[in-house]
Amino acid sequence: MEATLFSDVREASYLSTKKTHRYRPIIRYMYEQKRIFNTEVLPIEIFNYLIQHPRFDDYTMEELIADLNALVKSNNLTEIPDNTEVEGIEDFKRNRRLFVLTDFTFEIEKMLTSFEKNFHRIGTSLEPTLPEKLYNSLHRLREFSRRKNMDKEDLVFLNEVWEDMFDKFFKLDSNASMYLSHINAEKLEVIMAQPDAFIVFKDEFVAYLTNFILELKKNAPYIEQLLRDIEGSGFAILKKYLIQFQRSIPKTEVIPDSDFEMAYDEVWLGVTHWFISRDEKESKVRQLERRTNSSIVRVTKLAQQAAERQFYTRNRKTDYLHLAKMVHQQNNLEEAGELFSFLFGFDNIKHFKTNGKETDSAKYTIWDCQPEEVDITYRAKQPTDKQTKRSLKVPAMGEEALQRKRMLEAQRDYEEKEIKKLLDCNYLALRELGTVEPFIRNAILTWINKGMLSKMQDSNICEGRTEHGVKFKLAQVSDDIIELHSPDGILTLPDYEFTFSEVK
Template sequence: MDERVFKPVKEASYLTAGNAWRYRAILRFFYQRYERMQHFLLPEEVLRHLKRFPHFRDYTEEQLQQDLSQLVEWNNLVPRQDTGRIQTIEEFKKRKFRYQLTPYTVELERMVMALEKMGDGYGGSLERTLFDRLLQSLLTLTERDDEGEHRVFHWSDERIYRLWQDVANDFHELTRNAMDYIAHLQSEKVEERMKEEAFFAFKEVVIRYLRDFMISLQRTSYRIEGLLEETDADFVRRLAERLADYELSIPRLEERPVREELVERRIGEWEDLKRWFFGDGGQEAELVYLQNTTNETIRKITRFAQRLGETVHHMRSRRADYLHLAKWFASLETLDEAHKLSACVFGVFRTRHLKVEEPKGTESLDVEVWEAPPAPVILKPRITAYRERVKPNAADDHTARKRAVRETYLRRKEEEQLLLAELIRQDRIALRELPPVKPVVRKTLLSWIAKSMAHPERIGKTETGRPFRLEVASNRIIRLRAEDGVLEMPDIVFHFD
């Protein structure tokens, strides 16, 4: 792990200090001017800006100098003496400074502003085009010429770097936005809104949005996985070396990074990309997790909408419907017409369903039910005291068949014992010395190994009760030949007492 992880971030102290409201107001003004390409500010400009707000009505120049000194100590600001407008020695002795934000503070303010815009929600989105853009960038990156060489290595280092930046940015934006949006849908606040009636009209839009994303994901993910599988380690290292050469070619005044560290960082980024699509060490891939989570979210939204619809339907008054049906029935002239209307509206009353075991005579859809041959149905009384009559049957004598089965089993076991007895030489069986054996012998030897390996001293007994001890004679692998194949196993010897 990088040693910098264990060091405190002193630059973030201004966010939680006792006078954080003053420090944050000062640095926010510095950041706003930094965004307008004004990198150096004088204390008078800062004080003039702060005086515009009621919170700083009693704020003095001495307090500002103290706050600026504290921010310099926390490495949020860098002071530089202003010698451009000095006209006297006294002004030079006063040491007027201009102040500039440090890179850490710029990134901290940028992050804080992003958090303020995000609010309490997760944000994020499921952009279908990101998969297409990532696929297109990988196709360009791994494209080969007629001779089988990757075209990308004929480009300049700068062009390769720009293409790699497109791949990395699309991948990070895809994963970050997708996870944030799924977390947004699974948050407690959104689940509470799903229970409101206003969500019923919004449901179809969300489901269509998720399904379109899933279709795009499934259409492009297989092609991306194929491209990642086809790339070998040599291509990844050559690509990482070209990217490192370009980064080293950029003139920088600070300490230059080590080339091998840059190469390993790029290789790690490529491995992260593969791990997201394929998983690592038996762990489920993030792609599969995203697919399962999206499908589960669709099912959850559908269930919420179904329950909401059932609630609304249950609470809705049916008075108008019943009045309409009553007027309809009242307008009929005969009872027969009323029976037909009742059958259409309410269905058949007191229906009885019968199930027959006999197969149907035909599967044709053109054959009506009354055209098929009838099937008999036996109706049984529905009383608790009813019992079916059972005819008494004679008891069959299976003594002869049992005796034959027993004799066959004993004969087979005796043959097995004779085969095993032939293998014992001087109270031992060395598997490396055995000729080709029968499958039953191989199974017996493996069962002996299993019995002895379960004992701490590797001791076991045969089926006839004869004790033995297992020994691994050497570290080499032997081949035990049988009639149905060859088994590679350790050099095992059985010693019998």
Template sequence: MESLVNVQSLRSVPELKYVNAENVARYRAIMRFFYQEYKRLKYWMKPEEVHAAVLEWGVLTEYTLEQCCTDLEQLEEWGNLASRHDGGRAATLEEYMKKKMQYLLRPYSIEIERLLETLEKVTGYGGSLESTMFDTIAEKLFEIRRVAGETAPEAALELWTMLYEAFKRLHENAADYIASLQTVKAEEMMVSESFLVFKDRLTNYLQNFIQALQRSAYKIEGNLERITDNVRDLFLEQVVMAEIERPRLEEAPSKDELLAELHQGWANLQRWFLGDGVAPSELTSLERATKDAIARIVRSVIRMQERKRSGVSRKKELEYLAQWFARLERLDDAHRLAGFAFGLFQTRHLQGEDLRDSDRADQSMWNEAPMIRTLRSRSRKRANKQESEPIPEHEERKRKQRELFLRQQAEEWEEIRGLMEKGAFRISELGPVPMKTRLRLLHWIGRCTSAPKHMFVTPEGVKIAMTNAGTTERTVLISEDGELHLPDYELVFALTEAAREVAATTEGGGSA
């Protein structure tokens, strides 16, 4: 992306010197008077008028006209004011030669005073969540699609101004409002009792904004995606044409500069709603931040309610609940009542071996075989010193595990060899299969699905490939422990070249 920063934009700003100068009160008073008169459409001021106005405010004592003239000259030197000779009322040549001056506020100074006036009103982040801005943006983007190339340049300029102003207002106000919810003042408010009265209004305000965002976001994204580069360039060309045709007294920017600025604005709009392909869009970040704010509010209210309930005795409630448990005759009913009354208890993770004998998802945990594990005592009482024990040997357990592994490998090889005789088959061609076969098939299907080329090689050198990974046909695999509905995959079995050479060598050695 081409940079819009030039040397002129990086220059020093002498127009800001009066804000922190030695006689800042005098300079600020003069500039504020000029700015107030500018808003009243009165532009050229005489030193006498400035001096009288400053004295009338009463903020400066013993302020002379000579000091005022000196300050005006200094402000002119810094570039804040422009001057011209005032000879209209001169009756003699001597009066005319005294250099009576009039002063005018320069454009830089107007913006500086406007900024300072805005800063004086800042008491916090402010901002708001204006959901109507989404509708305005969606409407203007749809209108750009509809009238691109057919509208007049003036109408295109008006349409772009309304679109970008709505976008800037939405972004800046939303960013300020979400930032205000992260301040220390907001944190202190959320833990006070008075927040309980305010929380419903705040939560509804955030929820309504989220709903409007989700309702209008897809319209904006759809319109942005449907506006092609040609339509965008044609529309921005019309906007630039209207900007160039507007009469200007000062030097106007070139067409290339205006077009680059408009393209940058369009890129900002597109990145805000669609993202840049690397990071999520600002719209997604705004939605996530708003949802996080709602969650923080809810958590704060829950904590306050829990604190209020912590000092209340629940003896009668617990006695009533205990009587309810006592009246139950079945253990299952007691389990259900405990679940409704207390919910899930805090979990404890215990290490153990998974010895499940079935993969059924609907099997209750109460029907599972128990896993015995010895827990270490947490008592602070020091245990008696015990003699060291030798390291136990697990040769017998290792031998059994080795035999189990080899037996499983042999069973898998026998099944693979039987399937290799078919070469290829579909799941629908299989009849009822044992549970181990079903698990093995699901293992193969899972490995083929996750592999880039939908194939893998077993340790025995057998290549198993899935030829129709994207099939939409369905079938039912019948097994001992139930029926499994899955796509009708086709699996192909073949030996790799290395396995084929080993097999050929083995057969040759056996015949010799």
């Protein structure tokens, strides 16, 4: 483990400080200028760029100089003094100082811009032909692994094939991972806000992703077989010739063969793990197939939910205005009534069921059927005297059951009376209640539940009706947690208040 892993990265400190809102625009401007080869930038150029944004209306040149000095101390910028003739000391301090973005910070900004671009789109495309191209590269590598001798031209061609194979594999791995990570992330929620766009996106996504997986499934077994043919002695031959090619390239420093060997081993290990399952570890291609299938199912369900939500929340005002215009254009009330019946049907119409059509021909209608007589005689059996007496017989009730029934009726009357007292108060604050009986606590919980079911969005007030028909409003008056005492325990709940109004 290298010692640099235990030290701070000073160059990244500008991303999370109290002045990040000023440092990042400065660094981004320096990055954009370096990209167009304007590496040395004057403070006045930076200042003119920043003040174009409303957030820098009160920004001064003195604050800019202080920010630039801080970025120089954190190794984000390098200062290059310009010693040409100047008119005064202030001109030298402000405008004759040149600043250059360091290479380390340039790579940080390059990485950030790449992440920002990928974050604001659904991801890169999954090229369907990548698996086939990777198969072709591996097929050529297998041919090289069976050679016993190679000349200089063969070594160059072998390295080109190896680089092409790695390029195709890297693109396949990065694009697939990036695409699926975006599909599984919150980006779908953004598309869900536009149901029409989401449904179109769903169709394209399912078709495209299915094509990619079909192509991958078609080539994956052959790629796996090629990798098994090459690994072992075949890969050892390839690695030997690849290292021989690297030694033939002039370099400023001597790189041991062990470093080349480790680099090639890591690449080969990554490729084989992608397509070949080892012990209990599933290969990446199997994981990709499984995740893709689940993503297709998830996107389809989200699209269905979006379509259903659009249907239920659709504004029918335009439709009804069009129908009203059609009715209004009729000559008289009778024609308007006929049109209305066609549009909305008849109220409480009775239907008669027959034995059906005599044929399934499409040209044959119900009007071509022969009339059919239906017997509507009531065929229910008349009850006998014995059945009538049995139904009228009331079982005798014992003294104990009768006493229990009276107690239950008395308890029910008592509960109704106590609950009615609460409803007659028109106002009920739970924090002001003392010890209440369990049936009152249960009634209060039922009212809270009914109110929560009808809670309006972005509102702390809920409305509902009790089982007695009394309309109420439920409001949480504070963030405190109160206690509602009963003989059988203590219930903790938010600080609610009820306001009762008219009876339905």
